[in-house]
Amino acid sequence: MSTAAELWDTLENLPRPTLGELFSASRDGGEGADEPGGDERVAMLSGRIELEEGGILFDWSKTHLDRAVIAAFEELAEAMDFAGMRAKLFGGEVVNPTEGRAADHATLRGTGDEAKVEEAAALIDRMGMLVEAIHQGALGEVEHLIHIGIGGSALGPALGVDALSRDLSYCDVHVVSNIDGVALEAAFAKCDPAKTLIAVASKTFTTIETMTNAESALKWLRDNGVSDPSGRVIALTANPEGAVEWGVDETRILPFQESVGGRYSIWSSIGFPIAMAVGMDDFRAMLAGAKAVDEHFRDTDGAANLVLRAAFADLYYTRVRGCQTRAVFAYDERLSLFPDYLQQLEMESNGKRVTAHMQPVDGPTAPITWGGVGTDAQHAVFQLLHQGTHLIPVDFIASIAPGDDLDPAHHRILLMNCFAQGAALMAGKKGEDPARNYPGDRPSATILCDDLDAAALGALIAFHEHRTFANALLMGINPFDQFGVELGKQMAKAIEQGGESFDAGTEALLSIAGLQQA
Numbered sequence: 001m002s003t004a005a006e007l008w009d010t011l012e013n014l015p016r017p018t019l020g021e022l023f024s025a026s027r028d029g030g031e032g033a034d035e036p037g038g039d040e041r042v043a044m045l046s047g048r049i050e051l052e053e054g055g056i057l058f059d060w061s062k063t064h065l066d067r068a069v070i071a072a073f074e075e076l077a078e079a080m081d082f083a084g085m086r087a088k089l090f091g092g093e094v095v096n097p098t099e100g101r102a103a104d105h106a107t108l109r110g111t112g113d114e115a116k117v118e119e120a121a122a123l124i125d126r127m128g129m130l131v132e133a134i135h136q137g138a139l140g141e142v143e144h145l146i147h148i149g150i151g152g153s154a155l156g157p158a159l160g161v162d163a164l165s166r167d168l169s170y171c172d173v174h175v176v177s178n179i180d181g182v183a184l185e186a187a188f189a190k191c192d193p194a195k196t197l198i199a200v201a202s203k204t205f206t207t208i209e210t211m212t213n214a215e216s217a218l219k220w221l222r223d224n225g226v227s228d229p230s231g232r233v234i235a236l237t238a239n240p241e242g243a244v245e246w247g248v249d250e251t252r253i254l255p256f257q258e259s260v261g262g263r264y265s266i267w268s269s270i271g272f273p274i275a276m277a278v279g280m281d282d283f284r285a286m287l288a289g290a291k292a293v294d295e296h297f298r299d300t301d302g303a304a305n306l307v308l309r310a311a312f313a314d315l316y317y318t319r320v321r322g323c324q325t326r327a328v329f330a331y332d333e334r335l336s337l338f339p340d341y342l343q344q345l346e347m348e349s350n351g352k353r354v355t356a357h358m359q360p361v362d363g364p365t366a367p368i369t370w371g372g373v374g375t376d377a378q379h380a381v382f383q384l385l386h387q388g389t390h391l392i393p394v395d396f397i398a399s400i401a402p403g404d405d406l407d408p409a410h411h412r413i414l415l416m417n418c419f420a421q422g423a424a425l426m427a428g429k430k431g432e433d434p435a436r437n438y439p440g441d442r443p444s445a446t447i448l449c450d451d452l453d454a455a456a457l458g459a460l461i462a463f464h465e466h467r468t469f470a471n472a473l474l475m476g477i478n479p480f481d482q483f484g485v486e487l488g489k490q491m492a493k494a495i496e497q498g499g500e501s502f503d504a505g506t507e508a509l510l511s512i513a514g515l516q517q518a
C-alpha cells in the first residue's frame with residue numbers, strides 16, 4: 001500500500017483536464033475515453049441524501065474530480081485509516097487526543113454509542129420539558145429571549161433561529177455575542193424587560209464576553225423593575241456547577257456533555273433558543289435531518305460517501321491546486337448566516353499546523369472559508385470569481401421550494417441565477433478583448449435542498465461537520481481542539497490585570513486609548 005506522502009505525490013502528478021474536457025470526455029473518445037462525460041459524469045458525481053420528507057442533492061460534477069483523482073483519494077483514505085477513525089468517532093472513543101476527549105455531538109441526534117445516545121436523549125428531553133413549560137406560561141408571559149453566548153454558543157443558535165423562524169415564531173429571539181455593549185443595547189431596545197428571559201450559553205461558563213454581557217443583562221432587568229432577575233435566567237452549559245455558583249437555580253440549568261465541542265453544540269441545550277423560537281417539534285426535526293447524514297456518512301464507503309467525496313474535492317483544491325480560500329454562497333436569504341457558521345466550524349477545527357501526532361503538517365490545512373448570499377454577492381464579489389487571478393472553489397446552496405409567498409418570479413430568478421453562475425464559472429467565454437475574456441474552468445459544487453425546512457437545515461449542518469472531520473482525517477490533524485484562540489485571550493487578561501509590558505507598538509496603542517495600567 002502506498003504511503004500518504006506517495007499518494008499526495010501521485011495526486012500532484014495526475015493529468016489536469018479542464019472541466020470542459022471532463023464534461024466531454026466520453027463523447028470525445030481519445031485519451032479520456034473511459035472517463036464518463038456529460039450526463040454520465042453528472043450521474044457519477046451527484047447523489048442525494050434522503051430525509052423523512054424530501055432530500056438534498058449534492059452535485060460535485062463541476063469540480064475537477066475524475067476517476068483517477070478519486071481513486072488516489074480513496075487510497076489516501078485507506079492509508080489514513082479513515083474507516084477506523086470514523087468508527088472511533090461514532091463509537092464514542094477518544095478522537096481529540098490533545099484533550100483526551102471523544103466528540104459526541106452525533107449522539108445528540110441519536111447516532112453512536114448506545115449508552116451515550118441514551119444520556120443525550122435524556123438531556124434533550126429535559127430541554128424539551130422546559131421549552132414546553134415556558135411556552136405554556138410556566139415562567140409568566142415570555143415574549144422575548146435574549147440569548148447570550150459567543151463562538152459556538154452563538155453562531156448555531158443565530159443561524160437556526162434566523163433560518164427557521166421567519167414564518168412563525170413562538171418567541172422573539174435576540175442572539176448577542178459581542179462584548180461591545182452596542183450589541184446588547186440593541187437587543188434591550190427591542191425587548192420588554194417584564195416579558196424577557198435571558199439564556200446564558202457557555203460551555204465553560206467562564207467566557208469573559210458572555211459573563212460580562214450576562215451581568216449587564218441582569219442589571220438591565222433589575223433597573224427596569226424585575227424583582228428577581230436571576231429567576232429569569234436559563235443557563236445552557238457543560239459546567240452546571242459554575243452556573244449554580246453564578247446564581248442560576250438548578251431547575252433552570254440545561255446541561256450538556258463535556259464531550260460536545262463548542263462549535264458542534266447546536267444540537268445540545270445550546271440550541272434552546274431555536275426550540276424557543278420554533279418549538280420542540282422543529283428542533284427534533286433538525287436532529288432527525290442531521291441523523292440521516294450521520295447514517296450516510298457512517299455507512300457508506302469510498303467516494304459514494306457524499307461527505308467524503310466533498311472532502312476529496314476540498315483537499316484537491318487546497319493541496320494540489322494551491323487554493324487558499326473556499327467560497328460558499330447561499331442562494332437563500334434564510335441561510336445568510338451559514339457562511340459565518342461555517343467559518344468557525346471549518347477554520348477553528350482545521351486551521352492547524354501540527355498533526356494529531358504532534359508533527360508539522362506536510363501541506364496547507366484549512367482554506368479560508370468565506371461567502372455570502374446570492375444574488376447579492378453577484379453584484380459585489382463575483383467579478384473576482386470570474387476574472388480574478390485566484391482560483392476559488394465555490395459551493396452554491398439553494399432550495400427548490402421557495403421561502404417566500406410572493407410572485408414565483410422571485411424564486412425562479414433566484415434559482416436561475418444560482419445555476420447560471422456555476423455554468424458561467426465553468427464555461428468561461430472568449431472575449432473580443434482581454435478585459436472581456438472569462439477564462440472559465442472554475443470549479444463549483446451545488447447543494448440543492450428540495451425544501452429548506454428544519455430537517456434540511458440539520459442535514460446541511462451535519463454534512464459540513466462531517467466534511468470538516470473527513471478533511472481533518474485525510475490531513476492527519478485533530479479537528480476538535482482550538483488552542484490557537486488562547487494566546488490572545490491570555491494577553492487581553494494580562495493587559496486588564498496590568499503589571500506586564502508589551503511591545504512598543506502595543507504600549508503606544510494602550511497609552512493613546514488610556515488603557516495603560518499602573
Ligand code: F6P
Nearest residue numbers: 151152153202203204207262485
Ligand atoms: O474562543 C473559542 C471558543 O472556545 C469556542 O470554541 C467556543 O465556541 C467559544 O469560545 C465559546 O466558549 P464557551 O461556550 O465556553 O463560552
